[in-house]
Amino acid sequence: MGHTLAYFSALVAILSLTGVCEVWSSSPYHGKFISDFTTLAHGVTGTVYAVDDHRIRIVGFNYDGAAPDAFFWGGTTDEPGSSGEVIPDEFGRTATKLGTYINRSITITLPDGKTINNYRWVSVWCRDFTVDFGHIYIPNNFDAPLEYDAGPFREYAHGLKGHVYITDSRTFRIENLHYDGNGPDAYFWVGTGSSPHRRGSKVPDENGSTRKLSGYNGDTISITMTSEMTVFDIDWLSMWCVAAVQNFGHVDIPDKSELNIPPYIDDSSDTSYDNCEVLNDNFHVSWTLEGSYIQIQLSGRVDRGEYLAFGLSGSDVGTVMIGSDVTVAWTDENNDAFAVDYSLTAYGQCSVGYGACPDAEADGVDDVYDSFAVITDGITRIGFTRQLDTGDSVDNAIPSDGEVYISWAIGLINPNGLAAKHHTVPSGNVKLNFGRVNSDNCPSFPDTTLKPVTPWEEVCLDGDEDNTVFRVRIGQAGGRRGYTAITGLVSWGIAWYINETLIPVLRLKRGVNYTFIIEGGDDPMQSASYHPFYITDDPVGGYVQKSQEEREQVKVYAGVEFENGNPSPTAAGRYCEYKTTGVDQSEESETFEDYFKTLKLDCEEGAPGELLWTPDENTPDTVYYQCYTHQYLGWKITFNDAAGIYLTSASHNIVLSILILICIWIV
Structure with a gap:
């Protein structure tokens, strides 16, 4: 006995040092109890709970499935009767009779936006024989579960702010979440006791990952605790730094007797698939x-x-x-x-x-x-x-x-x-073979969480009187390190390369004549490789995909002609693409320069296209180079001069003439 106690004490000590002392629920939470089924025929049994005001959960449901026309059935009369209506089954079906249920737990949603208080009873009812096989009665003015407002985070460090709601027994919604991302080892963290401490448990982030948290800037997210615990097992939710043993901020969970919240429902366990x-x-x-x-x-x-x-x-x-x-x-x-x-x-x-x-x-x-x-x-x-x-x-x-x-x-x-x-x-x-003999050949998912990668740096190309030519081609978007990391937008998988650089920011000057040599494809019949180039104030691109109303919300500065209001692209040339040789190496390439060495330029026969553009004083400080036919291929053009403070060749001649006249007058 003494050895057993010593071993247990040592185990507790180890867990407290590692900060992973898990807690779990002693009994499942199914929602607010309504009633047990009254059994009348065909073995109908089960316990019924309210998930929220429009869903009910039946736990341990049994029905032999032998009746010819049985459905879930609800009504407002004093007793179950034929004046009721069909309530959809767990699949949302109202035209398929109930099958066999053996100790099943299912969730059903009431029809047409109705709530639990719109019904007096729910039955398993056979329409052919107008027979009630079993039913429950719903109490008057039933108080169905709702989400709970837990209030704002207490703010201690790293700019943590946010308002927390308990949406169900395992899930928190955090609105207007701010965190600077500079904590060395921060996680969402839950536990018991009067305040957060290192013997808590991690809660996966909004993506289901337990990697350390990055920054948030006014985001709304939902996070769900692991299956071993519910809010009834914890006293607080915190953002906790394991390395620094520091609480960045937390909210307290209220007295559990005050919580009338929805249960967490894993509908995948309700739905049984044969294969x-x-x-x-x-x-x-x-x-x-x-x-x-x-x-x-x-x-x-x-x-x-x-x-x-x-x-x-x-x-x-x-x-x-x-x-x-x-x-x-x-x-x-x-x-x-x-x-x-x-x-x-x-x-x-x-x-x-x-x-x-x-x-x-x-x-x-x-x-x-x-x-x-x-x-x-x-x-x-x-x-x-x-x-x-x-x-x-x-x-x-x-x-x-x-x-x-x-x-x-x-x-x-x-x-x-x-x-x-x-x-x-x-x-x-x-x-x-979709019609094969039923067979479930799926094991549990392995843990294959992607390791974090470092985004490539955004590159700027300067354009001035000495640098006026840019060669524009198609290339690979660079996976998690490239286009998406740089722009914050989703890429199709290809993007513009300018002067052998993935989506650089072009820093240009107004009043300078620029030449873009375009090699993005010129055959409209080859949709996947037809990418006319244009310049716009639209950060998305794909002008041809837009409705007339959407087109009226953006402006085109170059690369598109309009005839009687109908647009057509003007900057298209032969197709050139920087292609991968074998498996894409963006994940393994720490820099874009390393990645570019793995690409091979492949050009089709034909001539490049050309776009001549002179931005003027009406050009905004930020515009975008884009693809006319596809979205999310381009990036920014910015201007490092003050709008209108430049000399065109004509204005240069005028100024020169004035200076000559002034000199003559002075002499």
Whole structure:
């Protein structure tokens, strides 16, 4: 016994030194208790809780599934009866009768924006026989769970500010978050006791990562504690520096008896799929066939704003991107789910319905629906439904038997909601049989958190009377170190190179005549490699993609002509691209100079284009060089002279003449 106590004391001491003493919940929290089902027939049992005012959770739900026309059913009469209405099941369906449930925990959402207090009872009801198999009654004026306002951070160090809300039992939303990012080893941190201390636990950041925190500047984020703990197990949330053993600021969790908050719901555990396959270490696909429909879930270790794409290959003999029919799925900063039907007609950003485009922009219809998202421990799961054969001209039918080649990819979503170029794709051909004997072949995701990288420095090129010529070509965007790190924008994967430099800032002078030699492609029929050059006050570019209303909000300074109000580009030439030789080396290249050595210039036959431009006093201090057909390829042009303080050749002659006259008059 003495040895056991000594061992336990030593273990506690070690944990206190390392600062990773975990806490966990002694019992699950499902929300506010409503009632147990009254069992009448077909084995209906379960305990019902309120998640919030429009969702209920049934824990330990059982029903034998044998009735011909049974649904969740709600009404306002004193007793369950036929005057009620269908309540959607856990998949949001109202036209599919309930199947078999064995000790399931499910969450159902009330229809048409109704709340729990709009109902007197909820039943498992058979419409064919007008029979109640089991029901609950809802108390009058039921007080459903709501998010809790925990107040602002106490501010101690590094400019930490922010207002904290407890949105559910494991999740905090922090609004207007400020932190200078200069703490050497700072994390979101929770624990017990009267104030923060080193024996707390890390909370993953808004991207599900436990890397040390970078800076925040008025951001709104959501962070979720690991599955071992809830707010009922902690007394505070802090930003804590492990290395300095310092609390930068915290909020206290109120008396637990005051908390009537929603439970954390992992809907992925509610949704059971018959099949699962590993596409790569960071991407799994699950599916279930239901008659003429297929329910699919894409799961991946991805950040918000990073998409998972999956669907049928563009070829019957291999995995080919061109011609693929895929769904592109992602979540935004609010954890809202998006799943969009895409057609891939070319290697290029979507432009005028051509390239990697949503079906709705390519003369088709978005046939994907019922999307939802769950983010747990850094894994994003996005589910959706579509018909096997949609009948849409731009869709391919998913076979219910036999193998078929599929396409998949991981990449970034542009701020406008369009998919940018992928960064991860299959290394070979991939086949699946959607109608196979059910089989779940997916293990847990490995921990493959990307190590942080140092962004390349932004480069400035000066243009003056002695430096007036710039050669403009296409090149690789440089992954996490390049375009995105420099601009803060999402890249398609290619970008402008000027004088062999990735998106430099051009520092020019007004009144100087500049020549841009353009080698970005001149064949409009080759959409993916047609990049006319133009200059604008628009930081996004892609003028041809804009609506008339959007065009009226931006100004073009060079590179586009207008005839009767119709624009056409003027600065296009042969296509030259700095291409990778083998696997892209941006992750391994500490500097752009190192990376540039791994690229090879490949030019097509033909002549360069040319753009002559003389910025004048009406040119703003900052404009942008862009691609006419595609977005997010260019960057800034700035001016280091005062607007209007320069001499053109004409004004130079006038001034010279005045000086001569003054000299003559003086003599």
